[in-house]
Amino acid sequence: MNCRPTPRYMKIIAALTDPLQASRAEEQGADMIELRLDLMEGNAKKLVQQCKKISSLPIIATLRSGREGGQFFGDGAAWEKKIRPVIPLVEYVDVEQQFVKNAICVREAGTKIIASHHAPIMMPIHVLFVMERELRSYGDIVKIIMTPSTMDDVIELIAFTHAVKQPICCGVMGSAFRYARAVLPLFGSELVYCHMGETTAEGQYSVEEFVRLKKLLTG
Numbered sequence: 001m002n003c004r005p006t007p008r009y010m011k012i013i014a015a016l017t018d019p020l021q022a023s024r025a026e027e028q029g030a031d032m033i034e035l036r037l038d039l040m041e042g043n044a045k046k047l048v049q050q051c052k053k054i055s056s057l058p059i060i061a062t063l064r065s066g067r068e069g070g071q072f073f074g075d076g077a078a079w080e081k082k083i084r085p086v087i088p089l090v091e092y093v094d095v096e097q098q099f100v101k102n103a104i105c106v107r108e109a110g111t112k113i114i115a116s117h118h119a120p121i122m123m124p125i126h127v128l129f130v131m132e133r134e135l136r137s138y139g140d141i142v143k144i145i146m147t148p149s150t151m152d153d154v155i156e157l158i159a160f161t162h163a164v165k166q167p168i169c170c171g172v173m174g175s176a177f178r179y180a181r182a183v184l185p186l187f188g189s190e191l192v193y194c195h196m197g198e199t200t201a202e203g204q205y206s207v208e209e210f211v212r213l214k215k216l217l218t219g
Helices: 019-028 044-054 076-089 097-108 125-136 151-163 180-187 207-218
Strands: 011-016 032-036 059-062 092-096 112-118 141-146 168-172 191-194
Touching (some): 011 019, 019 207, 092 097, 097 112, 097 125, 112 125, 125 141, 125 151, 151 168, 168 180, 168 191
Parallel strands (some): 011 191, 092 112, 112 141, 141 168
């Protein structure tokens, strides 16, 4: 009997701070591009257009708040003002739970939503299931990123990921349990966020590293 975990589908996301890295990310084997607009200067629409000129990969537009590890410090109105011009140009918009009221403008444009929550702690597994339901109410893909402090926390996060049968992305913040970034996709996490030389989150693997890891882990 084969007891090896079978990933549903593991997509490698190149999380970029420079849209001009998109073509190299595609060449290295990335499946999608995330443009971290909170880490970029300039007109958001022009940044997305630059990316689309040099890459055919689907794009996730992300404006990560300071509360969840990013560099955007505005309110919901400011978030929507920044994101609205790029919504028709991208395949997904990352919408944090705190900006759920702004999800309607993404939906009206027919663009899909990654409903996300990033926490500097590890939450109990029953809380994760409640959070998943809340995020699922407005998102096509749910993204839950925790910060484990023990190996037991990592095991609980794996168990939760494996139990959720709808599109889910689970991951870890920080570098203490970096290996969980590689293990979670084997149990159902569908998106893996990687860097292209400049990390957008501590502990990320590079796209090149994760392409090799994917081959090793999945055969």
